[in-house]
Amino acid sequence: MKHYTLQNFDLLKLIAFSLCLMAFTHPVIAEESLADIRAELDTIRSQYEQRIQALEQRLETAEQQLAEQSVSKAPAPAPPPVPEPTTRESTAGSYTSANNQYNPAIGIIIDGEIWSYGNDPAGRSIPGFAFGGESGLADEGLSIGESEFVFSGNVDNWFYGQITAAIEQEDGEFGIGLEEAFIETLSLPASITLRLGRFFSGVGYLNDKHKHTWDFADQALPYRAFMGSQYGDDGVQLRWLAPTDFFLEFGAEIFRGGSYPAGGNANSGFGSTSLFAHTGGDVGFSHSWTAGLSWLGADAAERESGDEDDPLLFTGSSDIYIADFVWKWAPNGNSRQQNFIFQAEYLWRNEDGKVLLPGAAISTPLDQDASGWYVQGTYQWMPRWRAGLRIDGLSADNPGMIYTGSILDPQGHDPRRYSLMLDYSNSEFSRLRIQYNRDETGLESDDQIGLQYIMSIGAHGSHAF
């Protein structure tokens, strides 16, 4: 409105100015024409005044309405004594779309464990296998396992991003490990997804499952032996979801090759490659399943494994093939009351290259096949309570005479382990667990008991099937 009057004023000024100008330049102006101009000016003025008045009136009524509204909105006289409200109502349309308002969703997982071992875990080894990566047994006694921070959110309409940082304690010292830091595309055509960054490889079933989602407190033996517990690395992943009525997905990955079973960033930092296919579907309302086949080819350059202080060095290729199968049952698909999960994987590995044994002066050639498997069942018979049984095993070929008596000599032993688990979940955010392992992986068998709590705070995470 202010703008309006200003224009109005300018216009009047302009007319007045031009009149003056005319008066000066044309000193002889007929009285008549001057009167005409005055009359015209008057009309313009009165027209604008009318419009200003109209606008002023509108303003006044608007102000009145506003005042009336605020009166009607004011708290009703003497409200009835109600208990402190813990909830409120919304008006339609006042909706924000996510549980974060531009902050990334933050989830915190607190995992604590207590383990008791029959034999000293430090001295334990499994004949025929030199474990690498983070596949050692959990610390004996009280410990906080692995606390995780997960930050995630959509970057924009094209990308989703996620960072998982784990606070770990190793040899009494705390460190922050970057477990995952990746971006993933959301809108590529033809159902293609591209993932860039650091992440757990999509091979197998258990490999990309975070520790807090495991059904047992510790990782299955074949993953500990061949994947360094879980193979995560810096890389690129391409996935394609086939346009079929059932689930069918293919994926390929290239990684830097910095962590077990790769190592030393071989091939100028393109150390490992993988291919995988996953499929799955439903059978009626109560059953659903998934199965997959995967291959991981990892190149290692002086990869360390076995004893941390006196490691074995391997240079060569590690080829791992995985077949996985998971079957879930819940009456009518309502897993909240009762459910059963059957899960099994088979891993086969060939390592071909040369090995520098601890204390040896020269490396020796190695071409060794090994395999591992686990089968487990988890049963929730009533809300909150679950019990599970797992059997896992390993088997390694004899790598030859040169290795007799070394860590790679299986000594005719087939490592086995039997685990029983019982857990209780007060809500979907907390879980308490007790687990017993009969560990026959070493030459001496061992009884192990673990207690675990897993708590999740913050953003409500969603878990993969």
Next chain:
Amino acid sequence: MKNLLKLLILLTAVFSSLVQAKLNVFACEPEWAALAEVIGGDLVKTTSATNALQDPHYIQARPSLIAKIRKADLLVCSGSELEIGWLPLLLRKGNNPKIQTGKPGNLMASQFVRRLDIPTVLDRAQGDMHSQGNPHIQTNPHNIAIVASVVAERLQQIDPGNADSYQQNLAEFLQQWNQAITGWEQRAANLRGQEIVVHHKSWVYLEDWLGLVEVATLESKPGIPPSGAHLSQLLAQMKTKPAKLIIRSPYQDAKASAWLSEKTGIPATLLPFTVGGSDNANDLFKLFDETIHLLVIHLDTAE
């Protein structure tokens, strides 16, 4: 030349069959699947991620759902974090640009209605709270009417060629629906002020609509299964001040309400909650017919 002509005819046939292909609607809950079928008619093919016997908060991101969401043209869900445990994952894994947040193909029904139970303090010690409010909006038929208009609007946006059909279906539905609401409200007139016990806070919109008064929940906190301690506390409460009815939805365990009913003599009943929730409730109209019928026979002493 003849072959070329044949090829052209074939291509045209293929193309026109593609054009005539139905829109795929992926509903998270059965009530939205039923609504999309009413508004979309023969032009849409609808699937529901959950059935009436499944708790939509607790299903898993199953592989079959990833395959289905991949093909969806329209996603219709309750929203307000009801599906937070699986839908975000499906949206990422399904990799379907048409239904990502912010696209016309992404419809979160609770966004469009007046939501109740919005926590003023968010603390999981109070149970699994939904920061956007209670997501079970379908228990008030007025909400269904609002969402029907939004579904029609979105279908028109996605498939402008058939806009008139959607508009016509909506008009027909709303006319019948509003008439039905008047009938339900007349039948339920005497329910106002009646006190009920619920298993989970699934019924706040029904209570708000009919003026029912919820005096207790079988769950001590939302999402925490009924415990013995809490139930005996409820028993004491019901002995001094009995409610009229205990209600639960089809996916909730009958044990807790049966126990309380047996101890107190207060009748317990299952309300269908969604389409397919009982043998009779096989469409949206019958869902409310059945709900009102069950409430009236248990609560309306005048009948």
